[in-house]
Amino acid sequence: MNTNLQKIGELLSQYRKSKGLTQEEVGAMIGVQKAMVSKVENGLCVNFNTINRLAEALGVEPVVGLKPKKKADKNLIDYVMTVIIEFARRHGLTIREASNYIGRFKGIDFLVEFYDVEHTLSFNDCVDDLTVVCQNYGGTLK
Template sequence: MNTKLKKIGELLNICRKNRGLTQEEVGSMIGVQKAMVSKVENGLCVNFDTISRIAAALEVEPMVELKPVKKADKNIIDYVMTAIIEFAKRHRLTIKEASNYLNRFKGIDFLMEFYDVEHTLSFNDCVDDLTVVCQNNGGEIR
């Protein structure tokens, strides 16, 4: 499932609930079944016309932004892989367990977003940062 479409659906769901409307009511407003509104809210609909019509019924304006695709940088990939290995060593995990944990609790997202700063630190400091980020996102490794 496309995470961007899911996010659009979540936002439309919040707007609908804030207006005190049911999916059935919104569907009636735009001439679709409740099931279609549900699909959009769950990120399962790629029909931008339907998304736009739901947004108009909710009196919000959907906005589209086109960004250039970032190519994978070998240096970032190497850094993230090494950070995962170091995290696994410190916390006595397999590399697969560490990778899954860091992915689940946003550690890898953190490394990608803050690569410019993190790669200048020692791997010891990097693992400390990853541990805190994951704890802040619900992880329980200490």
């Protein structure tokens, strides 16, 4: 699933819910079935026409932007891999299990976004921070 489409769908879902509308009601407003609204909100089967129609019905304006892709930084990649290994050791996981867990519960996003600060900390402190971030996103490791 394309995470950008999923984000658009999540935002539309939030606006719909904030207005107290059901998927069925919004679908009726734009002439589609509830299932189509559900697909859009889950990042599936999305096209700009449907997004625009849903946004119009919800009273919001979708904004599209382009930004250059970031080139992978070898230092960042090495750092993330080392943190994954340390995380696995601390929590008694395989490297694959740790990588999957950290990715699923937004830990990789955290490490990339806050690399400039986190890489200045000890690995112990970084693993502590990463554990908290993953728990905040639903992870259940101790």
